[in-house]
Amino acid sequence: MKIGFRTIKTAVGVSISVLLGELLQLQNYTAAGILTLLCIQKSRKKSVHAAVSRFFACIIGIFFAAVLFELLGYHPYAFLIVLLLFIPLTVKFKIQEGIASSVVMMMHVFLHKQMDAAFFLNELSLVLIGLGVALLVNWYMPSIDKELVRHMERSEQLLAAILHEISSYLKNGYTLWDGKEVLQLSETIAKGRSLAALNAENQTGGSGKADGYAAYFENKRLQYELVDRMLPMVSRITAKMEQSNRIGDFVEELSVNLRKGTATDRFYHELREIRDYHRSLPLPETREEFENRANLFTMANELERFINTI
Numbered sequence: 001m002k003i004g005f006r007t008i009k010t011a012v013g014v015s016i017s018v019l020l021g022e023l024l025q026l027q028n029y030t031a032a033g034i035l036t037l038l039c040i041q042k043s044r045k046k047s048v049h050a051a052v053s054r055f056f057a058c059i060i061g062i063f064f065a066a067v068l069f070e071l072l073g074y075h076p077y078a079f080l081i082v083l084l085l086f087i088p089l090t091v092k093f094k095i096q097e098g099i100a101s102s103v104v105m106m107m108h109v110f111l112h113k114q115m116d117a118a119f120f121l122n123e124l125s126l127v128l129i130g131l132g133v134a135l136l137v138n139w140y141m142p143s144i145d146k147e148l149v150r151h152m153e154r155s156e157q158l159l160a161a162i163l164h165e166i167s168s169y170l171k172n173g174y175t176l177w178d179g180k181e182v183l184q185l186s187e188t189i190a191k192g193r194s195l196a197a198l199n200a201e202n203q204t205g206g207s208g209k210a211d212g213y214a215a216y217f218e219n220k221r222l223q224y225e226l227v228d229r230m231l232p233m234v235s236r237i238t239a240k241m242e243q244s245n246r247i248g249d250f251v252e253e254l255s256v257n258l259r260k261g262t263a264t265d266r267f268y269h270e271l272r273e274i275r276d277y278h279r280s281l282p283l284p285e286t287r288e289e290f291e292n293r294a295n296l297f298t299m300a301n302e303l304e305r306f307i308n309t310i
C-alpha cells in the first residue's frame with residue numbers, strides 16, 4: 001500500500017485542526033478537521049480558491065440558516081427549504097465549492113437552536129482554524145521538475161522514433177512498425193501538459209520556468225498533430241521512388257536532430273533544395289506516380305511546418 005504525500009498532509013492537517021479546536025474548547029471542534037479535509041487540494045492556487053469559496057459560503061450559510069430556521073422553526077423539514085434556496089445562491093455567487101462545508105455549519109445552527117454572539121464566534125473560529133490549517137499545510141508542494149524533465153525527454157524519444165519509422169517506410173517501401181509510439185506520445189504529452197499546469201498553479205509569483213514547461217508541451221502537441229497528419233500521407237505512398245528516398249533521408253536527419261538536439265537552421269535550406277529538385281522533374285507518367293508525388297508534396301508542406309516548431 002502506497003501512502004501519497006497529499007494523504008500525509010491531509011492526515012496531519014485534520015489532526016492539527018481538531019487538536020486546536022479541542023485546546024480552545026470550541027463546541028463541535030471536530031468540524032474544523034472536516035473543513036481542513038475538504039480544503040486540501042492538488043495545488044496552492046486551488047487551495048486558496050477553495051479556502052476563499054468555503055469561507056464566504058460558511059459565513060453566508062450560518063446567517064442564512066439562522067434567519068430561515070427562526071422563520072420556519074427548527075424542524076428537519078426546514079432543511080429542505082434552506083438548501084433549496086441556499087444552493088442556487090452559492091452557484092450565483094460562484095462559491096458552490098463551499099456547499100458541503102457550509103451545510104456542516106448549518107447543522108450546528110440547527111442543533112444549537114438559537115443565534116447569539118458566542119455561538120457565532122465559536123463557528124467563526126472553527127472556520128478560520130479549519131481553512132487556515134489547510135492553507136498552511138498545503139502551502140508546501142514537492143517539486144515536480146524531475147517528473148516534467150522525464151516527460152520532456154520521453155516525448156523527444158518517442159517523436160524521434162516515429163520520424164525514424166516514417167523515414168524507414170519512405171526509403172524501403174515497407175515497415176513492421178505497429179505504431180504504438182504514436183499513442184504513447186499522445187499520452188506523454190497530455191500528462192506533461194497536466195503536470196506543467198499543476199506546476200504553474202504551485203508558483204507563488206511569476207515564473208519563467210513554469211511558463212517554459214507549458215510552452216514546451218504546447219509545442220510538442222503541435223508537433224504531434226503534424227506528425228499525425230503525415231502518417232496517412234506516408235501510408236498512401238505505394239511505390240519506391242527516388243523522391244521518397246530524398247524525403248526519407250531528410251526525415252531521418254530530423255529524427256537524429258531530436259535525439260541529439262543539434263542545430264536546425266540547415267533544415268530550411270535542405271528542404272527547399274528537395275522541393276526545387278522535385279519541381280525540376282518531368283511530369284508523372286501514370287496515375288500511381290502522380291498520386292505518390294502529390295502525397296510527397298503535401299508531406300513536404302507538413303515538414304516545413306514541423307521545422308517551424310523545432
